[in-house]
Amino acid sequence: MLFSSVYFIYYFLPALLICYYVAPRPAKNVILLLFSLVFYSWGEPIYVFLIIFSGVFNYVMAGEIQSLQQNSHPPKMSAKKTLIFTVVVNLFILCFFKYYGFALDIFNSITGAHVKYTALPLPIGISFYTFQALSYVFDVYKHKVNIRGKLLEFMLYLSLFPQLIAGPIVQYKDVETQLYSRSVTWESFGYGVERFIVGLAKKVLLANTLGSFHQMVIALPQSKESVLASWIGILAFTFQIYFDFSGYSDMAIGLGQMFGFHFKENFNHPYISKSVTEFWRRWHISLGSWFREYLYIPLGGNRVNPLRHIFNLVVVWGLTGL
Amino acid sequence: MKNQLYQLNQSQKFNHKNTKMRKRTDYTRFKALLTKAVFLVILFVFLALVYGAGTAKNVPMKKIEKAMTSSKYTQGMQVQTPRELARYMKLSSTDFEGFYYARSTENLAVDEVLVIKAKSRAQLNELKDAVEARVDQQTKNYQGYAPKQVAKLKNFKLLTKGKYLFYCVADKPDKISEVLTDVI
Numbered sequence: 001m002l003f004s005s006v007y008f009i010y011y012f013l014p015a016l017l018i019c020y021y022v023a024p025r026p027a028k029n030v031i032l033l034l035f036s037l038v039f040y041s042w043g044e045p046i047y048v049f050l051i052i053f054s055g056v057f058n059y060v061m062a063g064e065i066q067s068l069q070q071n072s073h074p075p076k077m078s079a080k081k082t083l084i085f086t087v088v089v090n091l092f093i094l095c096f097f098k099y100y101g102f103a104l105d106i107f108n109s110i111t112g113a114h115v116k117y118t119a120l121p122l123p124i125g126i127s128f129y130t131f132q133a134l135s136y137v138f139d140v141y142k143h144k145v146n147i148r149g150k151l152l153e154f155m156l157y158l159s160l161f162p163q164l165i166a167g168p169i170v171q172y173k174d175v176e177t178q179l180y181s182r183s184v185t186w187e188s189f190g191y192g193v194e195r196f197i198v199g200l201a202k203k204v205l206l207a208n209t210l211g212s213f214h215q216m217v218i219a220l221p222q223s224k225e226s227v228l229a230s231w232i233g234i235l236a237f238t239f240q241i242y243f244d245f246s247g248y249s250d251m252a253i254g255l256g257q258m259f260g261f262h263f264k265e266n267f268n269h270p271y272i273s274k275s276v277t278e279f280w281r282r283w284h285i286s287l288g289s290w291f292r293e294y295l296y297i298p299l300g301g302n303r304v305n306p307l308r309h310i311f312n313l314v315v316v317w318g319l320t321g322l
Numbered sequence: 323m324k325n326q327l328y329q330l331n332q333s334q335k336f337n338h339k340n341t342k343m344r345k346r347t348d349y350t351r352f353k354a355l356l357t358k359a360v361f362l363v364i365l366f367v368f369l370a371l372v373y374g375a376g377t378a379k380n381v382p383m384k385k386i387e388k389a390m391t392s393s394k395y396t397q398g399m400q401v402q403t404p405r406e407l408a409r410y411m412k413l414s415s416t417d418f419e420g421f422y423y424a425r426s427t428e429n430l431a432v433d434e435v436l437v438i439k440a441k442s443r444a445q446l447n448e449l450k451d452a453v454e455a456r457v458d459q460q461t462k463n464y465q466g467y468a469p470k471q472v473a474k475l476k477n478f479k480l481l482t483k484g485k486y487l488f489y490c491v492a493d494k495p496d497k498i499s500e501v502l503t504d505v506i
């Protein structure tokens with residue numbers, strides 16, 4: 001289900017708003033979780049079990065890491081082993097769905113084998129919720145977050161529908177308080193609606209129209225391609241991806257506001273950047289922050305010798321591309 | 323002597339405590355390992371299920387067409403051309419590997435069957451949107467004066483398997499879908 005679809009705007013969102021605001025406070029998180037899972041299951045229902053599995057798995061592993069760190073027996077090394085195990089399983093799930101077909105193609109072309117496979121549809125939002133789960137586990141390991149003991153709130157954090165499909169990637173510590181207690185004022189609700197409408201306009205009016213221009217240009221036969229048409233196609237594509245992605249982020253932030261969640265901004269006029277470094281601080285900010293905090297800085301960042309710095313950059317950008 | 327007995331007693335207590343703690347540690351380790359093993363088993367079973375559910379034999383469209391036309395549930399339907407596919411379903415046959423489209427020969431009947439073999443799974447979402455748009459349009463067309471047809475439209479069948487999409491509006495859409503699933 002897309003935010004711009006008729007089903008979402010005329011059926012899903014009104015039903016959710018009514019149920020959410022009618023329900024008593026203790027039931028609000030349950031309502032939000034159920035609707036989020038319904039939203040997720042709209043595309044490929046079978047994958048809702050994957051997100052539930054990911055939630056339960058990461059929650060249990062984080063609990064084990066915390067308890068291992070608090071006990072002197074067994075030794076604290078076990079907490080690190082559990083962390084590594086959790087990270088490996090999460091990355092395995094992500095890479096399996098994204099790249100097993102590609103990996104088999106490479107294997108077939110190198111070895112000359114003809115291993116057949118069936119391409120599986122990619123679970124929607126798998127990158128987003130996997131990164132969010134990993135951020136939670138890392139924060140527990142680094143004692144930045146204390147487990148409050150409720151699986152419900154963690155599942156809600158992982159599967160919250162506004163940011164499930166296209167981000168922004170939300171770190172647990174940024175929304176921890178909001179998961180347990182949040183309030184909505186008329187002003188914040190109104191701002192959320194406004195932000196949602198702006199995002200919808202960006203997506204439907206701008207991104208889709210520019211996308212059509214781009215499709216028209218790339219469909220031109222080579223003999224009819226002109227320099228001007230090519231540039232129009234390039235510019236159309238450039239702004240299509242910006243309006244599409246930032247529009248979704250605006251809708252996600254707006255929807256979050258309607259339910260009392262304050263997500264961080266994900267785009268900050270990226271095309272006015274004067275350098276590539278600045279660009280990546282303005283484009284998909286939540287992704288850059290995630291990799292900076294959980295990978296680049298732990299690897300040493302730029303406070304190492306030049307060779308190691310290059311290695312760090314290659315690893316971070318390689319995994320970002322992945 | 324008393325001191326020695328006292329020390330012996332204390333060391334026995336210490337050893338007993340150590341043994342208890344070691345047993346608790348071993349139990350905790352075992353529980354942790356078992357938890358991890360259970361999660362891995364669940365994960366691999368799920369992945370196997372997903373893989374199995376997503377597979378479909380690579381069958382030529384001619385075979386599917388033969389199976390569909392010879393089924394008793396599609397008698398009374400006429401096979402349509404690519405032009406009619408574009409006209410009614412708003413789909414271009416050149417975008418896919420193959421298709422089978424049949425509609426009822428009666429003017430006021432909504433019965434139709436569509437099987438599309440997409441070039442990639444990514445096309446399936448777009449196809450689903452096209453089918454839903456078709457059903458909505460047909461429902462609007464027949465609302466108010468053909469309740470039987472509207473009821474058939476409400477019970478339309480839409481499924482995907484592998485790269486195949488199946489859409490059907492009929493009295494027994496499940497039976498017709500079985501014809502396809504048996505072939506693929």
